[in-house]
Each structure stands twice: as C-alpha cells, then as structure tokens.
Amino acid sequence: MMKLNAIFFAACMLSLAGCGGSEPDRDVRALERISPAPPSSYAVTEDSALDSSASPSSGSVSSTDSVPQRAGRFLAYTHNRTISVPTDRLRDLLETHMTQCEDAGPENCLVTSSNVYGLETDYASGNLALKASPEWAIPFLEGLPESLGEFSSSVYASSTSTVDLTAQIIDTDARLAAQTTLRDRLQQLLESREGDLGELLSVERELARVQSELDSYESQLANLRQRVSMSDINLSYEARVSPTSQSVWRPVTEAFGDFFRNVAFALSSIVTILAFVLPWLPVIVGLIWLFMFLFRKAFRKKKTPEAPATTEKGDA
Secondary structure (H helix, E strand, O other): OHHHHHHHHHHHHHHHHHHOOOOHHHHHOOOOOOOOOOOOOOOOOOOHHHHHHHOOOOOOOOHHHHOOOEOOEOEEEEEEEEEEEEOOOHHHHHHHHHHHHHHHOOOOEEEEEEEEEOOOOOOOEEEEEEEEOHHHHHHHHHOHHHHHHHHOOEEEEEEEEEEEOHHHHHHHHHHHHHHHHHHHHHHHHHHHOOOOHHHHHHHHHHHHHHHHHHHHHHHHHHHHHHHHHOEEEEEEEEEEOOHHHOOOOHHHHHHHHOHHHHHHHHHHHHHHHHHHHHHHHHHHHHHHHHHHHHHHHHHHHHHOOOOOOOOOOOOO
C-alpha cells in the first residue's frame, strides 16, 4: 500500500511539473520528436554571423541542431505577391500556377484555396493560396517575375512576413515529454496491481486524462512543425485593362448602361425617406401651423396703430 501511494504521489508531481510551462529550464529540453527539415529550408540563415552565434561552443551536438531553425529560432514564413495581369489572361495565369503546384506533388506544394471574380470584366480578380516546401517555394518565387513575361504580367506588390514559434515549440515539447513520463509511470502502476479497487480506478482515470493531454500536445506539435517546414504563399491577381479598350465614348456608354440602375436606386431612396417621414408628418404639420398662427398674431398686433393722444385747447 505504501509503495502504491508513493508511486501515485510521484505521478501527481510529474503532472504538476508538466502543466507549468513558464520555467526557465524548459528552453534547454531536447526536441527528439521534431523531425529535421530539408537542408535548404528557410530555417538556414543567410547571415554567417547569426549561424556562428547560434551554434554550440562545445564539440557536442544538441538535438535541436536537427530541427529547422533560423539563427536558433523556429520561424514560419508567409509570402504575399500581387500580380497585375491583362483581364483576358487572368484565369490562364492562375490555372498555370495551380498546375505547377499540383505537378510538384503534395510533399512539395498544396493548393489550399483558389477563386476568381468578375471574369472578362475590367474589375476581374483572383486569389491562389499555397503551402509549399522551401525547395519548391524559393525557385518559384525567384523565377516568378521572369515567368510572367509570356502572360504580359508583372509583380507590382511583394511582401514577406514571419512568425516566431520558438517559445510555442519548446514549451509544447517540454509538456509532451513530461506527460509521456507521467503516462509511463501510471501504466507501470496499473501493471503492478497493488492496492484496492478504488485506488486502481483513480489511477485509470488519471491515466486517461494524461493520455488525452498527451494526444493534444502531439497534435499541437505536429501543427507547429508543419507551419515551420511549409511556407504560406498567397498570390493575388488583379486585372489590368488594355489601353486599346479605352474610348472617349466609354463614360457615355457606361452612363447609359447604369441609367436604369441609378433610377431604381433613386426611387428606393425616396421610398426609404418616406418611410421615415410619414410617422412624423402630423407632428410636423402641427408645428408648422402653430408657428404660422403665432407669427400672424404677432404681425397683426404690430401693425395695429395706436390712438393719438388728444389735447384740449381753450378758445383763444
């Protein structure tokens, strides 16, 4: 009985240690469950000074060296490109980029969303969202301006942003390690079969709770790994109207085309105004009548001549 209580107490202490993720020593835990990224990942910094400062000073190699990092950090990249394309080539260009991604295979590129609006109009637009590995994303983005030449298109807006996931990855891995140790202790406790039925049921409930948290941490860590190893690429396509389509009569034709729509809009505005005014119409009429009545009364009183003072004069 004493042995069972001691083991259960130790398991509870490990559970409390796994829940506390703010201790300073969590930054030095090994990340054995994080698979290494390809050597050409964005995690490889282009700054040699950063690389030398991030590398360990001793001859031993830490397990974190096999994790995709950039200057000792775990970074998730997002690349945004806005492309100006003739309206009649917009759909072809979007489908070409989509085909390039699909041909690369799901391990290199995935299409997460695609849409096109207003085809064959001057305000046509489209969006393409990709998740790509660095091996595919880097050549694609670097060769994008040149490849757009055959579509008479160009990149006129470009941005890249990063999210630092270092703290989340290290903390999640530390929690995962603590919960794994706690689960193994609880399983050993059940296998010994020492103790009464109530204590064994308590251990089983604790084991189920720990296993649930363990699965949650594994899912979170897998998601963080994917965000680091696969970059987000967001391509926006905006139509560029050809100068030959412009005409001096174009404003007139557009005005005639919008004539009935504008008339309907004006009528709807009038109906909306009447809906607000009608309930107050009796009050407004009453106030106007009262104002006119008071004004006329005051005006008449002002116009009434006063009787001149009479003075009696004696006969001379």
